[in-house]
Amino acid sequence: MLMWHPHQPAESGCMIAVENLTKRYGTFTAVDAITFEARPGSVTGFLGPNGAGKSTAMRMMTGLTPPTSGRSTILGHPYASLPNPARHVGVMIDATAQHPGRTGREVLHLIGMQIGVPKARVEGALQLVGLTDEESKRRVRNYSLGMRQRLGLAGALMGDPQVLVLDEPANGLDPQGIHWMRQLLRAYADQGGTVLLSSHLLHEVQIIADDLVMIGRGRIVAQGSKADLLGAAGTRANSVDNAVLAAALQARGVEVTGDRTGVVAKTDAETVGRAALEAGVVLTELRTSGAEGLEEMFLALTAADARDSGPAAAKDAA
Template identity: 50%
Template sequence: MSDGQIVVSGLTKHYKNVRAVDNLSFTVEPGRVTGFLGPNGAGKTTTLRMLLNLVKPTAGTATIGGQRYADLKDPLRTVGAVLEASSAHKGRTGINHLRVICGAAGFPRQRADEVMATVGLTPAAKRKFKGYSLGMRQRLGIAAALLGDPQVLVLDEPANGLDPEGIRWMRDLLKALAAQGRTVLVSSHLLSEMQLLADDLVIIAAGKLVRQGTVTQVMDSMAHSAQVRVRTPQVEELTSALTALKATVTPNGEGALMVAGIDAPGVGRAALKAGVELHELTLERPDLERVFLELTAGKAAIR
């Protein structure tokens, strides 16, 4: 049963006047990096906290390998979580922070030194946490998550505050962990980063599921929003030919026209029929950011 699949089913959390998470269901598969996306305030953090037994759901369940977090026999050996970068005592050294966790979980002390080396923090191990940069804090958080060599990793906005090199390091680490067959669930609002990192996507907005699937599936589901970029010296003729076919044409301000509602061969055929000369004809797939913005548009982040 401990395959490390995460199953969220009907998960709901009401705060006084807000449905932070609203009947949310999705699954996260092992061996893949799953991006958990949503605008700020969409309920990502609340969902992760319910998964980890830190917040009590109003309704629904969240299980890891078939078990609720609270029922796991050895939680840190099953799940490693990085929830916020600043979660260590300011006056405690990094290595002591890890030793405290080792103590509580019954891991040997050396484990702290090992993970410190894994995340490249050994030189700063004996420095106090308040002297750590944001990037070092993230690394310490990841070190703590790796202590129990867990099958499942849950990370909330891990790229926050990392410099480009740190982001690259994190991406490589998470991909490597997923390649070892582990489940990796990463929440983020950094879409470009997710496009490089994630295999699967779970997109939520206003506490509800918007899309779930592989990155390609999610992008394809938005294929209708693909546009065709076209350049022509005869703008007016082409515009009238295309609008006759119920396509919408908008100048992109750089001398080209953006055409929606018709595919690229359709534009070419219409141009040939109208005897219009074409200088460029390109299908523009929407990037993740556009898809994301379209999917979550109108679901106000501030509720």
């Protein structure tokens, strides 16, 4: 697979910093004082259901929507203050917002001319996202949604940026395409780039992300490293004697629930393994609850937030 080499960060620390970012439309608050950071060399998953405020937040980060209050910076500066921003930040907010009468190749050539990169970058971007020469010569109106997503990502990468801000990039991709995108973005981050990736699909982002920010009804309901949040989601285990295993975990002060498939402990896998070892119980299964646990946690958190907030005044346009 062709690798992209983002410019190495000129400074350490967070590449994206969001501080009390808020957007109101009349009496409706679409984004409510959110604060988080995205680090270099990492993929940050920005998760939430449709209408949670993800797109609105990303539009504020990239200068497309003015915030009501709060601020966001990328590489230490507001997006609009960056010189030739596309050379530093690759943005894909709406992959369908492409001129239908142009070919994919023309779209990329125009981006290259606007941001001042060599013509050869077009070929590299097309190869990187898996659009063939024949596909690049088709009119965008004849592209599938998945092809538009690939073209949008190619456009975001044209400037060889340090940071990627991508809104629902897996939308419309088939399983093979989703797997390809995971590999691409993981390689980009591993080479020092920063990725902020929004999605309503917790499982897909959980596979690739290093850090997670979960948003519901415009508010952040949970954030942290994937390891910490998965630990909070719990560990599923099965053994030759689940009663003994559960007792050993409870003796350690771990909350344990059980069903016909085994036990679920509200702790990390290492703690469960050590408890089983000390109790002399053979484990037959040990895995993090994973996406199911995250989904359960997210639903519980957003339900609590909804109870605290009362009925929504309107639906977020994001």
